[in-house]
Amino acid sequence: MEQQHTGGARDAIVIGGGLAGMLAATALLGHADTVTVIERDRYPEHRGFRKGVPQSRHTHILLTGGQRALDALLPGSCTALVEAGAHRLDLPRDILTRTPTGWPRRFDEGRHHTLSVSRPLLDAVVTERARAAFADSTTHVEVREATEAVGLTGDAERVTGVRIRPRDGGAPQTRTAALVVDASGRSSRAPRWYAELGLDAPHEETVDTGLGYATRRYRPGPGGPPDTGVNIPNWPGSPRGGCYLPVEDGAWMLTLAGMHGDHPPTDPAEFLAYCATVGDPYLHSLVADAEPLTPVHGFQDTRNRRRRYERPGASPHGFLVLGDAHCTFNPVYGQGMSVAALGARALRDTLERTGGPLPDTAATVQREIAAVTDPAWITAVGADLPYLRDADEKRSVGERLTAWYLERLAARAALDPVVGAALRDVFCLTAPLPRLFGPRIAARTVLRPRRPALPAPPTVPEPVRASGARA
Ligand SMILES: Cc1cc2nc3c(=O)[nH]c(=O)nc-3n(C[C@H](O)[C@H](O)[C@H](O)COP(=O)(O)OP(=O)(O)OC[C@H]3O[C@@H](n4cnc5c(N)ncnc54)[C@H](O)[C@@H]3O)c2cc1C
Known part of the structure; x- marks a missing residue:
């Protein structure tokens, strides 16, 4: 028997308790009476991997724009990340990036620091800090783990809530709310849920270079760690690339990537052999004597894809979408987490500026999210266009x-x-x-x-x- 939980005019639900979801819940503090975060997974006890974020086995860097948005929402987070073991790498001083014509000059510019850290540690630090902010707020936040969102309630005009199902097999429930935020990542089912409400799926744009990733964690060999991180991206005529960056606990991550289906293998010996074939032998020379700490993990869905929820008439009142559920990027540009943080900051800033009722503000917020996504979309797609076969x-x-x-x-x-x-x-x-x-x-x-x-x-x-x- 389906249970019903009725929310009020200032109650919100966030689907997905990943990075975008935790930051969206933070953005709603003080603007909603209650926020319920619906997360399919259980959070790991120690800063570990979880199934709902499969990409977290791969190299993740947080760019300056994302760091600023994260600190605006949860002050002190970047310092906390560094204290937990993240590396602050000055660009270009601390990451040497090979270009098609050779190696760039190593300017000590002091302008941009990227944070390099394993994704499970980053998520754990952000989640801990978000939970501390929830505890300090007048907004009551409940994080429901092991609970899956399976649909929306309402109609084509207005979303009124979410259908949820506990993963332990308990009874399905309907929870109503004034605002529903979809932050369920790249596997978001919002287009299918729109169809169930009688709405057309949002217009979708895709640019896909067919890039595949494979990653392994290492401890540097007897010669010690390299002085800098290294990035050898793909370029026309050199479809294989890779990067080697430090993370916490003295470990380094080697990620290899190949285009148009020429993906790096997950067999350890073949992975290392593939590393020797990227655009410069320097990368292979760094890892040849390093000690592997993990198996090699692959990942293949790397397309740029954005859904135009912000277009006039595309979305019902009371519903908005952010993070990867809204837009994914070719990961080699390292933008997705930053754009998720910028989107959550846009949510908070719009609520502060308009102070309007939650359902009616959703359309304005969605336009703001599209606007902060645009620069990353244009650069990622612009950089990928030369690699499309046609x-x-x-x-x-x-x-x-x-x-x-x-x-x-x-x-x-x-x-x-x-x-x-x-x-x-x-x-x-x-x-x-x-x-x-x-x-x-x-x-x-x-x-x-x-x-x-x-x-x-x-x-x-x-x-x-x-x-x-x-x-
Ligand atoms: C290989 C790879 C490498 C990347 N490298 C970088 C990088 O270097 N820098 C960078 O900034 N970005 C990078 N990204 C992008 C980054 O991983 C994403 O942009 C980021 O995780 C988006 O956060 P999110 O919260 O929207 O989604 P996610 O982090 O995927 O979280 C989604 C959450 O929703 C939950 N969920 C899903 N469905 C449901 C449901 N129905 N009900 C309840 N809960 C649900 C999941 O369990 C999960 O917790 C990379 C991506 C890939 C694929």
């Missing part, structure tokens, strides 16, 4: 010109601190894309001669003068 036939003259410009800009950024800083500002999600097309950057990109980057990884950082603008 890219040339599909691209307009304007798109080809932009691709030419951005390719030239990336080559220039390897040697030029001003262009490099602008590129990092955009990729770290602290500046909008037009920053790359400003007169100063355009002049240096187009008028200065094109030169190859350095022939070998630079061993010594180079001090640079701050370029003025805040990152």
Whole structure:
């Protein structure tokens, strides 16, 4: 027999207690009387892996834009992450990134620090801090573990609640609420639930390079850990890439990635052999004598996919979607968690600004979430377009010109601190894309001669003068 729990006009439900869900619940503090977080998994006792976040076995970095959003919602989180073992890696000083023309100069810029930490540790620290904020708030927050959302209630005009099912086999329930937030990640079933309410599924855009990931954790060998992290991305003509970055407890993570189905194997010997075939032998030389700590884990759904819930008439009142449920990115750009945090911050800021009833604010929040997602979407999709097999036939003259410009800009950024800083500002999600097309950057990109980057990884950082603008 189905049980019914009736919520009030200031009650909210968040589906998914992952990163986006915990931050969405935090954003609702003070704006709702109650928040119920529905999480399918049980949280692990110790900062461990859980099934609901399968990508957490792979390298995860948190960009500057995401760090700022996280700290705005849960102050002190980045410091807590570093205290727990995360590495603060200055870009480009502490991560050497190979480009198609060679190695970039190693500027000691002090402008962007990326956080490198295992995903289970990051989730655990964020969840602990979110729970502490819940305990301090006038909003009553209940986190229901081992409970699955299986549908929405309401109609095409208005979502009124969620149908949930305890995973231990207890009776299904309906919980009503003024606002339902879907933060259930890349496996979100919201499009199917829309159909059940009599709504069309939201318009969906997909750009897929067919990239596959495989990751293994290591302890550095007798020679000690490398001085820097290393990133050798894929580039046209070199479809295999990889990165090697430090995480907590003295461990390093090696992630390999290959495009168009040329995926890295999960057999340990073949994985290492694949590592030797990425665009530069340096990566393999770093891991050859390292001690493996885990099996090799694969992951294959890496497409860029966004659903346009913000379009007029696309969504009912009282419902909004954020995090991977809204938009996923090719993970090589390291943006997804940052965009989830930016979306949650947009939720909080919109509620603070409008102060309106929860169901009616949802549409405004969804537009704000789309707006903070745009820069990451445009950069990820723009960077992936050259890898699509039919890219040339599909691209307009304007798109080809932009691709030419951005390719030239990336080559220039390897040697030029001003262009490099602008590129990092955009990729770290602290500046909008037009920053790359400003007169100063355009002049240096187009008028200065094109030169190859350095022939070998630079061993010594180079001090640079701050370029003025805040990152
Ligand atoms: C291989 C890989 C590497 C990545 N690397 C990076 C990186 O370096 N940097 C970065 O910023 N991002 C990276 N990402 C993206 C990042 O993992 C996601 O953007 C991020 O996890 C999104 O958070 P989320 O809370 O929306 O989803 P998730 O973290 O996936 O959480 C979803 C939650 O919802 C729960 N859930 C699902 N369905 C239901 C249901 N029906 N009922 C109740 N609960 C449910 C799940 O159990 C889970 O707890 C990577 C992604 C992949 C695939």
